[in-house]
Amino acid sequence: MSIITKVQDRIRHKGLSRTVGTLWKRYVFFHWELLWMERDLVSPVPPHKLRPYEGLRKVDITAQNAVAFSKHFGDRVGTMAELAAEGHTGHMYLDADGHAVGFIWGSIRDYHDRHYYGCTFPVKPGEFFEFGGEMIRAYFGSSLSVDVQVALWQAMAAQGCTKVVDVCETHNIPALKLHIRMGYQEQGRVTHVYCLFGRWKFFRETRYEGSRLDPLRKPGRPVVSAAAQA
Template identity: 60%
Template sequence: MKALQKLRDRIQKKGLRSVIKLLIRRFVFFHSRLVWLEHDVRIPLKPHNLRPYPPVRREFITVENADAFSRHFGDRVETMRELAAEGYTGFMYLDDKGDTVGFAWASTRDYFDRHFYRCLFPIKPGEYFQFGGETIRAYWGSQLTADVQADVWKVMADKGCDKMVDVCDLENTPAIKMHIRMDFQERGQITHVYRLFGRFRFFRDTFYTGSVLDPFRKPAQPVASTATA
């Protein structure tokens, strides 16, 4: 009964078509298109007008301090411990109560994502792969997203990396627009992740020229002209 009530509530909130689409993606067929993006960590971020945010404290994520994720990311505390124990470089940002409000991870070796996509992301020498970056909703659209990126770049550059690479789901419009705003470049590669009946997974890479992000860019504003008599 509780499950049925939850389903009714979701239908009322999202609509029947949206719920059916979600159920198909979860239990029948799912296809993610992960576009590869990159940025030279030696090039500073472009100026932005993101809103300011309350003071936070940055710490490296360790096995011992992963409990700081409990309030806002409670379902991922053990995952954070596992990643720290495996030697990946993790950053978390704590509010004045000591709770994590944002985080990001970096890997200088090939990264196998066994927690979500369950596929391998190969990394070239001199690069690092950034994954798992997120902030709580209260910090969406704030300067924290840019500051996290700049912080990670600096630390990873000190480790000898000159390029950051990551992947972004083409259905994640806010994340795509964030990458465009930060002037990320397309690598010309898409990793396709297929899941059938919630169990079977298949992967393939395709390559392209040009841009798949152009539809997400803001149209150029017309330049005003002045007429002379």
């Protein structure tokens, strides 16, 4: 299929404006805003109504067993092996056939994300940086999204950490709502990622006051600090 045919097909399915917007962001310019959030590792997770799941087992990711990502995350096998070899803490969740259906990572030192954003995320003493959390669609809406984080928090607490920090793209509404559900608090800072012509990336950090998550909270749900939940 030629490039022109692909574009025409996308226009038919997505519409002209969405197609032009996608092409612009991919080949000309895009700007991501990454909200910084944090949470202690001991406060309980607020109650949720996510559906249960079964039949999965948690395994530490190593350079040797990263092949388990081949079926559902085939393009990540090399990346997973590299992260494990660098000493980061990674958990994957395997189905009955030994295929990874979800994963998450934590770093106790400054994390340079050369695989996606291209910038370095600083980590202070006592913190760890949580990144790379993902699962296949079959587990969307399940309590796996909670369990993978809690298990990682416990593993990092055993390494001496007392706080988890991470970033979330402002356009990723489901991920922002997950952070609210998990009891994260905003730090009031944003890392901006700019990319020009799909090649050159630039970064800066800004601060803000108030909350950028309040519009996503369910009506009537109070804002409870992590300390108040302890």
